[in-house]
Amino acid sequence: MKDLDIALVLVDFDDTLVDTAPRFLGARRKLFERLGALGFEHARSHVVHHQEIDPPMRRLHGFGPSRLEHSFRETYRALCAEMGVEEQPEVVTELEALGRAVAGTPPLLGGALDALARLARALPTVLFTQSGDPDYQLGCVRAAGVTDILGAERIRVCGEKTAASFREALEHFGVADPALAWMVGNSMRADVNPALAVGANAILVDVQEPWEWDNVEPIAPDFVRAGSFSDAVDYLLNGARRG
Numbered sequence: 001m002k003d004l005d006i007a008l009v010l011v012d013f014d015d016t017l018v019d020t021a022p023r024f025l026g027a028r029r030k031l032f033e034r035l036g037a038l039g040f041e042h043a044r045s046h047v048v049h050h051q052e053i054d055p056p057m058r059r060l061h062g063f064g065p066s067r068l069e070h071s072f073r074e075t076y077r078a079l080c081a082e083m084g085v086e087e088q089p090e091v092v093t094e095l096e097a098l099g100r101a102v103a104g105t106p107p108l109l110g111g112a113l114d115a116l117a118r119l120a121r122a123l124p125t126v127l128f129t130q131s132g133d134p135d136y137q138l139g140c141v142r143a144a145g146v147t148d149i150l151g152a153e154r155i156r157v158c159g160e161k162t163a164a165s166f167r168e169a170l171e172h173f174g175v176a177d178p179a180l181a182w183m184v185g186n187s188m189r190a191d192v193n194p195a196l197a198v199g200a201n202a203i204l205v206d207v208q209e210p211w212e213w214d215n216v217e218p219i220a221p222d223f224v225r226a227g228s229f230s231d232a233v234d235y236l237l238n239g240a241r242r243g
């Protein structure tokens with residue numbers, strides 16, 4: 001493998017270092033089961049939740065579990081309105097509670113923290129994560145042990161990862177040439193594509209059950225795939241030469 005000139009490695013948090021998705025998935029499964037038991041058609045519930053309700057709820061409440069109580073409740077309300085069914089207040093309360101139960105610090109993925117420490121010893125490394133609730137997200141990052149490794153000044157939370165917010169992060173950390181930066185994360189949409197869009201490099205860390213929202217096509221073919229965050233770190237360290 002050729003040597004890599006690396007000025008900065010940006011590492012994602014949710015589902016790259018910590019296991020966030022299973023709790024979201026588990027809560028959504030319960031939501032759809034409950035809606036099914038109430039007589040709503042499964043396929044329609046999916047479309048209403050994923051396409052019609054959750055996107056505006058993300059814009060209103062941001063990423064992270066705080067939106068789920070609103071997103072779950074409004075999915076039910078939208079289905080009731082569509083089917084001409086009267087809302088049941090106890091179902092509203094139940095679904096809000098189901099959404100709220102997802103909050104809390106997610107568990108670390110195996111080997112992730114050791115790999116992050118290895119990476120940070122060898123190369124300039126920062127955390128780049130998105131959340132509509134920065135204080136909540138910083139609390140999770142700290143509780144996971146990431147702040148102890150990187151230091152608070154190397155953690156950046158943006159509202160939503162886009163090409164523009166990626167470029168801002170590079171500027172913030174003093175990287176003039178995007179070609180010397182690497183983004184490592186589990187999301188094609190939020191990690192790989194914004195990096196490729198501004199001329200940076202990207203490693204996609206595979207996850208078992210990707211979130212529907214993350215499933216988009218890559219905007220360019222030249223990114224690296226890794227089976228885990230630790231594998232991604234090996235890739236960078238084996239070929240790394242400081243830029």
Ligand SMILES: [Mg+2]
Nearest residue numbers: 012014015186
């Ligand atoms: Mg992620």
